[in-house]
Amino acid sequence: MTRIHGLDLARALAIIGMMAAHIGPGHPVTEGYPSVLFAVLAGVSMGIISRGSLAGEGDLPRTRFRLILRGVILVGLGAVLSMLQSSILVVLTAIGVSYILLTPVITWSTRRLGVLLAVLVVTGPVLVAAEHVLSFSWGDHAVADLFLGVYPLLAWLAYTLVGLLIHRLVVSPAHQNQTRRQIWLAAIGLALLAGTQLLIELTGFRVGPNDILNEFGAYLQGEPHSGGLLDVLGSSGAAMAVIGLCVPACRAASVVWASYPLRAMGSMSLTMYVVHVVVTTIANGTFLTVYSIYGCGPQPYLPEGEFGGRMYTPLSDPLDFPGAGNPDALVFSAPDAGEPDWLWLLAAQVIGLLIFASLWRRRFRRGPLEWGMHRVIEGAVGGTSNSPTAASPRG
Structure with a gap:
């Protein structure tokens, strides 16, 4: 099956945004939105992987096993990268856990998934606010970090579920008038983003997770990675807008041609992310x-x-x-915004990875780590494709 070009373009934007967050001076746009976009796109991929089985064209138990094993591999990669370095907070573990926990709901109806998303969006900030006000004693730092760390679990489950619903309602080829749906997705996303930013400016609820807030402020806070309501809604809206704009834009042949290096990068986003983390932390x-x-x-x-x-x-x-x-x-400590050297490292990485991805993509359909993951998963479930040139799923 052919890939969905717009999703690859969106993945590349997420990777470059996370690179800027890890290398450059702190900014809410790069510190929050790119990793959320990456998680939402992981949810879209989850829908793509499970689509055939839900349509009766595949073995559902094997599909579930593929998703769980993919999640386990991502958790393992995230743990290894976290142990090998300390300057980058790795997002792969949160995405892997989300895959594992959401695998049982892939057969749910769209309405039930929507209800689950609403519950996660509402209750996640409640947990964050309760921690700010009551200061729970979790006993285990790993558990506290899972639920209330930089990648709060309930928020990341919500982001992945947003991606799963985007696949169901907007990206799936089963729907007619896809372009209209994607434009609506972008419009709704932009409205969410603008509305939350307006509330943040009016209320001042963009504060750090360690600042003392009252119960209402802790629930609403919009600081990136805080898990507050405004953070979850605004970040989800930004991801929806990017996907809703990238997918229809790539229906134009000129855009597809011009964006080839970016799409090549997005088609092997796992490889790009891991290489970036290793190179940055060595530097x-x-x-x-x-x-x-x-x-x-x-x-x-x-x-x-x-x-x-x-x-x-x-x-x-x-x-x-x-x-x-x-x-x-x-x-x-955080980078000094007045120090320009970070631009050279960022530019060198972006250019280098774009060149590598473009050359690799001309020869292989999967990136190196994507091929390795595919081989492990298909070997575990009894698949037969062991070549990086084998056909890859759409998106």
Whole structure:
């Protein structure tokens, strides 16, 4: 089956946005929206993978197993990347967990999925607000991070479910008047984004997760990755708008031709993301930080302030870091917006990955990691395709 060009273009925009967030100075546009777009697109892919089985053209138990195994692989990759470096908060684990938890609902009707989405959107911020007001004692840091970390679980389940519904209602080839549906998707997304931004400006609820808010403010907060209501609605709206604009735009042959390097990047988004994380953390000296923290490996080798001005300072409370008890453990502060060096690293990575993806895509239909994942999954379920040139799913 052929790929959906607009989805590949949207994936490339998500990857480049996350690269800017990881390398450049902090900004709500890059820190929040790209990773949410990546999660929503993962939900669209979930719908694409399960479409044949739901239509009676495939084995539903095998499809479920494929989705769960895909989720497990993403969780594993996310855990490995998180252990190998400390400067980037890896999104793959949250997406993998969402795949695993949402696999049982792929057979639900669209209406039931909509109700589930509404419940997640409403209850997720309740948990965030309750934590701000009551300060729960979770006992296990991993559990607290799963539900209330940078990628709060209920919010990320909602984002993945938004993608699943977008596939059902907008992208699926079973629907006629797809272009009209996609324009409506973009319009609704832009309205959500504009409405939430207006509320944020009027109320000032874009505050950091560690700031003290009253119950209502904690529920509504729009800070990226906070899991507040305005954050979830605005981020979902931005993702809907990007997908709703990219998919119909790529129906024009000129756009398809001009966007080939970006679409090639988007077609192997997992490979692009992992390579970016590794290259960035090697460049800023935070790769293999477990060894660096305990003094058993190389310390950051770049001059202080290089590539975005990341500064290396002692932890105020060593117990808050995996190197607990070591007062010499290092943390990495936000980049200095006045330091231009980060632009060179970002530009070099974007250009390099675009060139690599374009050349690879001319020879293979799947990226290196995508091919490896496909081979593992199909081998586990009894598939036969072991070549990176084998046909890939749409989108």
